[in-house]
Amino acid sequence: MGGGPRNLPGRCSPDNVEGVTFRLIRRVIRLANRQRWWVACASMLVGAGVLPGAPGSAAARAAALAPAGASAPGHPGRRRTATARPKRAAEHGRSGRPNRGRRASRASRAARAAHPSLPNERRVASLRSGLPNVQAQGALVLDENGRELYARNADGERPIASISKLAATLAVMDRGLELEGLSTITRADIEVARGGARSRLFEGITLSNRDLLHAALMGSDNRAIPALGRAVRLSPSQLAAEMTAKARSLGLKHTRFHDPTGLSVENVSTPRETILLLQAVMRHPILGPITRRVEYQAHPVGRPAITYVNTYRPAIRGNVEVLGGKTGYNDDARYCLVLAAKVEGKTCFMSFLSNEGKMTRFGDVARVADWMVARRPKALAGTATAPGLASAGPVGLDASSSFGPVVSAGSLPPAPADPVSPGSEPTMLELPREPYESAPPTPPAAPTAPTSP
Secondary structure (H helix, E strand, O other): OOOOOOOOOOOOOOOOHHHHHHHHHHHHHHHHHHHOHHHHHHHHHHHHOOOOOOOOOHHHHHHHHHHHOOOOOOOOOOOOOOOHHHHHHHHHOOOOOOOHHHOOOHHHHHHHHHOOOOOOOOOOOOEEOOEEOOOOOEEEEEEOOOOEEEEEOOOOOEEOHHHHHHHHHHHHHHOOOOOOOEEEOOHHHHHHOOOOOOOOOOOOOEEEHHHHHHHHHOOOOOOHHHHHHHHOOOOHHHHHHHHHHHHHHOOOOOOEOOOOOOOOOOOEEOHHHHHHHHHHHHHOOOHHHHHHOOEEEEOOOOOOOEEEEOOOHHHOEOOEEEEEEEEEEEOOOEEEEEEEEEEOOEEEEEEEEEEOOOOHHHHHHHHHHHHHHHOOOHHHHOOOOOOOOOOOOOOOOOOOOOOOOOOOOOOOOOOOOOOOOOOOOOOOOOOOOOOOOOOOOOOOOOOOOOOOO
């Protein structure tokens, strides 16, 4: 037995220090190659002139490897293509593990391929030929008396996506949903909602049916709908049939549903009938207050609270008070919105279907609201009015409309959306802001001289 340290294989000793160092360097390079950060750093430093870019230098070789996706030093036969990592990320999500809940169906991928890659958010003019420059392919604006203020393909059938949830909640309420009853999210609910947006209702979580109604109408959570249907003993297909029957009972001849969540392209309606559907929900004593609520906290059993913010919140602005509404999106329906609002104190209803940009539908609300305010008579737009005019109604206008003459659907030009050049850079839509035209304030009265007694 020796008294000194033993030179075992793999130990750092004078005899094998070179081999250990080589193996350590090779391991570091292998780990770095997996992350590919060293290639990006070297390319950046060479481009900035910090490192020399001589053809024979290591930095130059790393910069040359970056765009081609070549193999790392020490692995001449191993190549990592540029599409390998994005493909794995698309299949397994950010963490690299299979994520079945977010994997799109073949139909969704085919629909995405059918739509060209165009900038969705761009600056557009507020008006076109004196009318609001609405970007939706189907649109309708009604005043509080049901008179048309603006219309574009108002009766054409289009997919409505999650606006379908309005009919779903009406159907389950008609079946006698117990609001304080508890429902648990199951694997079947997750399968029904497969291909939709990300959900915060995980398998096994238990909530009251009242919370599920808020999750469906405010957060547009797809998993809440089949859970509500199961609470009233309806399968997803039976719930879709009940939704279609409810639409028929409301006189909606062009509205039909194939699935309860809105993921199906066969869930169709028109701008006019989506407004009627929203009005039916707003008249409901339970569902109406939910659509008007902007924020709500759901309390799952034994879990932290879930805060829902209504998806129509971006439509709220200085001259727009939202009274209720519902958003929708899928690859075929694109971005949709049906809304009830007060514009300068006057109630109106808006429906915008098939918008290409997520924020463009809210930009349509702003453009229509500013147009409505601008076309009102100045005497009505001001804060000071002559005595007797407040109750006399608009002078020289249709008595049923507070925003000026009604624009009929037949008199509107088609007004296609502004073309977008392929090389233009997408920018976030800027919503029009105040101030608005108003009457000048009334000057203060001149002081009177005191009178002697």
